[in-house]
Amino acid sequence: MSQVKAADVTTAPHGDGHGEPGQRWTAQRVGALLVRNSLVIGIAVLLIVFTSADSTFLTVDVLKNIALQSTVLAVVAVTSTLLVISGEVDLSVGSLEAVSAVTAGYLMAASGWGATTAVLVGLAAGAAAGAVNGFLVTVVGINSIVVTLGMGNIARGLTYLITTAPVFGFTEGFLLLGNGTFLGIAIPIWIAVLVFALGGAFLVLTPTGRHIYAVGMNREAAYLAGLNLRRIRFVLFTLNGLAAGLAGVILASRLNSAPPGTLGVGFELQVLTAVLLGGVAFTGGRGRLFGVLLAVLFLNILQAGLTMMNVANAWQQISQGVALIASVGLDLFNHRRGRRALLPWGRLRLTRNTTSGDQEVSR
């Protein structure tokens, strides 16, 4: 049995890192810097690799096209970022996208409505479904994963009730939404930039934007600080539904079709991938919108480049998954190193350099 003499008890822990020699500290700081900017570095690496594989990759047209491809994801990633920061998640956005697109499309193609009213009704459908999510989570109190998983099925089913066949034959005006340009830049890009700016302004300039972080970080403390937990989260679910609706009509316009069975399938996981890759904590309370924007671009550059290089679809999907896990893993690793004690082997390595190291190691 490990019974040590009394004198050995006096072990002041030395390896708390602050006073350690410069080299390690620098290495750690560099590491932290790299991890914090891993997406910028990742995007740069992708651009270098793809450009060296094909010199036409880094051209304005290709980049514009990547931006256009990113818009649908970007629009929903903005509101989903706010939602995840507040500690909730929405797995229904793919189906809400479809509800909105099919509703708007059907009204135009089958009922002969004008583009504007049809789009507005489509957006309203997305927002309404989002509001139902919000009601069930905040007022009834059901877990958001359960609610939105259920809503995803319900909404998908509703699109089939509207029509089973893909809707097409849209008005000219509607096709402009996804395919037109303004000042030489595609309209969906303008929309995504606007949504991004609004989301950023919401986070920074409004009281609710500040509350979102508090609610996601410590819900009980937020409640006891007098914040309106219900209203805040209800608004976010509704906005997320609205954004999904917007993404849906943009996508329908670009595809010139709204297929109820395939539109937006798996989209919720793409959104969540982008949000988490962008550095938003799944547990809530932490995250920046800019990081998510970078993540959206990263994922789309990756996809565009691999497509260009004729890499099989399977590998494209695998690389996205690896990027997500690697990014969050790196962040965690860095976080733990910063705090020093959580990783068992991290602790050992730190104490080995100290006078009481042997004893610490032997424990």
Added chain:
Amino acid sequence: MSFVIDGVRKSYGANEVLKGVSLRCEPGQVHALLGANGAGKSTLIKCLSGAHMPDAGTIQLDGEVWTGLTPQRAAEAGIAVIYQHLSLVASLSISDNVFLGRELRRGPLLARAEQRRRTREALSSVLGPGHGLSEDTIVGDLPIASQQLVEIVKATSRPGIRVLILDEPTAALSDREAGKLKDVVRRIAASGVHVLFITHILSDVFDLCDRITVLRDGVVALDEPVGSVRTEQLTEAITGRLPAPRRVAGPALSRRRTPMLTVSGLSGERFDDVTFTTHEGEVVGIFGLVGSGRSELLETLYGARRADAGTVQVGGRTVPRRSSPRAALRAGIALVPGDRARQAVFPDLDAADNVLQPAFGQLGPPLLRNREAERRRFAAGADQVRLHPADPTLPAQAFSGGNQQKLVLSRWLAAYQGVRVLLLDEPTQGIDVGARADIYQTLRSEEVLTGRTIVFTTSDPDEVALLADRVLVLVRGRIVAELPAEPLDRNRMLHLSHLGILDPVPTAPHTEGASRP
């Protein structure tokens, strides 16, 4: 054959909490450990359970010296601690809990029948005949008092148990439940286990224990057999011979004595028929021990728990019965909660975001922030509570406990406007001396008390003496006495709160969980 703690020292930074504590438990005896808040009891337990490592000193068990205790090694040594927060899994049965982590196996399979049989035996040997518990009962379905007994059975049924430490086990129990618990403890001691019984309740000591050790400021202030100690000696050992500290200078009480907070007949979870009035500029202390219902009372006043009966008025206007923190804030009531980490602080958010959360919406035009006003309010608040460092961009977790508490305090003073009743639950628990003095100075300043009244709870007699104009003694959910705070009769206050005499003590109603969203 005994359990000896010898010269245990422990510091946190510059703060020496245990200054060489020694005590000796004999097998078969129940040894009481008493002491005011901050005397070092919890730290001593943590050193024994392996949660913290002492800086010096030894622990001897039946002649073996144990050092460098970790939780695993403490278990090996046969030391078990029962905390107030039980460590049972609510969804499992009693027998599954008892064998959690050391399941019996037959080959690759769980030997459940054997576990159930042994649990049945342990229940009747530890709890005695007629305990009325079945080994198959789901723990979550049991009242707290029975869960506690299960925890004790779990601890004592481990092979090699030699020391059982109970941390204020009777605080949350009714008299009848406490009596049953004491029977069980006696039986365990009789089987040769060393029992260390931490309590605030003097009747526990005299009913149950054989020897008393009192800790004060990290040293042993008294160590005697129970038979030779009088209660006055005990309260004196707990509080010290020193005269009560002088109250922090504050503004003279307003002559008009305008009532600000009027509570009448308020009843709720763990407190009953509470009536008192506080006036503008007045600081009222509620002296109560763990389990007295002090936190529940404040949280109910703040609308975070539902009141069963009674009314609350602020400045003559009644606060709606179906209240919420938001409604309470509208009425002018704010709370600095008792559990800073869980209930008040946003660790990764910066200081400004922590202080200004409720104030954001007050400062700008509708739906917008006003950064300049925010900056000014934060700076004014940092100045008022002497925040150190007064850096709005530092995350809250980078501040010391005391300065985190200042952030929370500042939230309701300089930042959010309209607080007329400030409630504080154990405002200086776990806070260093310097920050504590700052907080007292702030709370008693003219600036803070003008147009406001303060109600705080505490179990520290010195805090009452330093901060309060008046003190209400809360025992098991009832206010049993009101005393002036200057001069403060500390012995009388402690006597009342520890014995809970004067009024017949009601059985604490047992209700599950607070109503929270």
